[in-house]
Amino acid sequence: MxxxxxxxxxxxxxxxxxxxxxxxxxxxxxxxxxxxxxxxxxxxxxxxxxxxxxxxxxxxxxxxxxxxxxxxxxxxxxxxxxxxxxxxxxxxxxxxxxxxxxxxxxxxxxxxxxxxxxxxxxxxxxxxxxxxxxxxxxxxxxxxxxxxxxxxxxxxxxxxxxxxxxxxxxxxxxxxxxxxxxxxxxxxxxxxxxxxxNFFRSNEIKQLERLTQVIKENPECQYTIRDLCRSTGLSVTKLQSGFKNMHRCTVAIFIRNVRLEKAIDMLQTTNLNVSEIVYSVGLNSRSYFCRIFKKRFKCSPKTYQQKLRKNHLSSF
Structure with missing residues (x-):
């Protein structure tokens, strides 16, 4: 510019x-x-x-x-x-x-x-x-x-x-x-x-932004609300209200969405199979991952991965 x-x-x-x-x-x-x-x-x-x-x-x-x-x-x-x-x-x-x-x-x-x-x-x-x-x-x-x-x-x-x-x-x-x-x-x-x-002090907003970045960079970690409140100094109400204001969803749904986005990236850029990817992003159930994936993309992770590989081969 x-x-x-x-x-x-x-x-x-x-x-x-x-x-x-x-x-x-x-x-x-x-x-x-x-x-x-x-x-x-x-x-x-x-x-x-x-x-x-x-x-x-x-x-x-x-x-x-x-x-x-x-x-x-x-x-x-x-x-x-x-x-x-x-x-x-x-x-x-x-x-x-x-x-x-x-x-x-x-x-x-x-x-x-x-x-x-x-x-x-x-x-x-x-x-x-x-x-x-x-x-x-x-x-x-x-x-x-x-x-x-x-x-x-x-x-x-x-x-x-x-x-x-x-x-x-x-x-x-x-x-x-x-x-x-x-x-x-x-x-x-x-x-x-x-x-x-819904008013947040500047230090509370800073903690919410820091926590957002931590989750994005480490989606595989097992987070609990108690641990997140302890690390930020926020109450459960402030934590949940802050995420609803910033991300329009609860903490749990935000973590789930970040894990899903990380899994999609791994499907596109690695040769790992679906089960390996599921556990790499911190999820414990392949069936649960397949269910939320299909809800978003209207196909299974396996089908999605196969289409990516087919498109990649056809480009040569």
């Missing part, structure tokens, strides 16, 4: 290592969606003023770190995005948007810009946001930020995606649309329910 354009730094500063270590990058997926990604350790305090070529658009900003707050000014009003939180920001040409970076701080956030023309559908929250801007209520136009593990996970996948490949640009656009849709759903939910019960 190219260096970030559309931002101007005041006081004559330039983008260089005198201000930060890291990257500030931009990619236009099409003429309606653009992605800005910032991951840096700041050595000096500085601002980035944003001037959009889209006269009217919507930004979604997702803060992806556990110990830093993203500060921005919107129509000269200071707003703070807490760790693992996100905000909706309506933008018109008359509104000033500026990010504030502090010295000796690290930042990692994604900013998605979506043209108003891409949002031509009936949504009360969107209409209210843009109406607020149009009548001069810009100071109150930014939506409130709440921790949301699902949005952070999607933003992380978007960040890791190689968006220089044409087919991946379509996937990236899909992620952007899903993020916007889930953010709007979050906003609607927050107006009708009390979200405090």
């Amino acid at each position: 190219n260096n970030l354009c559309g931002f101007g730094i005041p006081d004559g500063y330039m983008f260089n290592d005198q201000l930060y270590d890291g990257t500030i990058a931009k990619l236009a997926l099409n003429n309606r969606i653009e992605i800005y990604e910032c991951r840096l350790n700041c050595t000096h305090r500085f601002n980035l003023d944003f001037n959009s070529k889209m006269e009217t658009c919507l930004f979604v900003c997702i803060n992806m770190v556990d110990d830093a707050y993203v500060s921005l000014t919107h129509h000269d009003s200071l707003n703070v995005i807490s760790p693992f939180s996100s905000v909706l920001i309506p933008y018109t040409g008359s509104v000033r948007l500026s990010f504030v970076f502090e010295a000796k701080k690290r930042y990692h956030f994604t900013l998605i810009k979506i043209a108003r023309s891409h949002l031509e559908f009936n949504n009360t929250k969107l209409s209210r946001l843009f109406d607020t801007v149009s009548i001069g209520g810009e100071k109150n136009a930014i939506s409130s930020a709440m921790p949301n593990l699902i949005l952070c996970e999607l933003a992380s996948k978007l960040y890791r995606l190689d968006k220089t490949e044409a087919e991946n640009k379509l996937i990236a656009a899909g992620y952007c649309n899903i993020i916007l849709g889930l953010k709007l759903k979050e906003e609607n939910l927050s107006e009708h329910t009390d979200l405090k019960a």
Whole structure:
């Protein structure tokens, strides 16, 4: 991706290592969606003023770190995005948007810009946001930020995606649309329910992310809820609620899905038979594995493996 354009730094500063270590990058997926990604350790305090070529658009900003707050000014009003939180920001040409970076701080956030023309559908929250801007209520136009593990996970996948490949640009656009849709759903939910019960402190979110990575890297281990709670310091309720927020499933189902994905990879890349693969990923029953595999792929693991080998031979 190219260096970030559309931002101007005041006081004559330039983008260089005198201000930060890291990257500030931009990619236009099409003429309606653009992605800005910032991951840096700041050595000096500085601002980035944003001037959009889209006269009217919507930004979604997702803060992806556990110990830093993203500060921005919107129509000269200071707003703070807490760790693992996100905000909706309506933008018109008359509104000033500026990010504030502090010295000796690290930042990692994604900013998605979506043209108003891409949002031509009936949504009360969107209409209210843009109406607020149009009548001069810009100071109150930014939506409130709440921790949301699902949005952070999607933003992380978007960040890791190689968006220089044409087919991946379509996937990236899909992620952007899903993020916007889930953010709007979050906003609607927050107006009708009390979200405090689902609030997670930054250290709890960090433990959930660490545990997610441990399970992905070691699916063969035999996990128990008691051991997982002990290793994370989370209660059973917090652990299960956290996984439902982050992965939309219970801990047990997440472990099962990771094992299934690992087994599929081994079917594709190794010469191990089905029984060997089953025990290699931590499952104890071949019949159980065959049942969940067939439910997902509409064929048995053996048939799937045979098709892979047949396709491989036919390619020579």
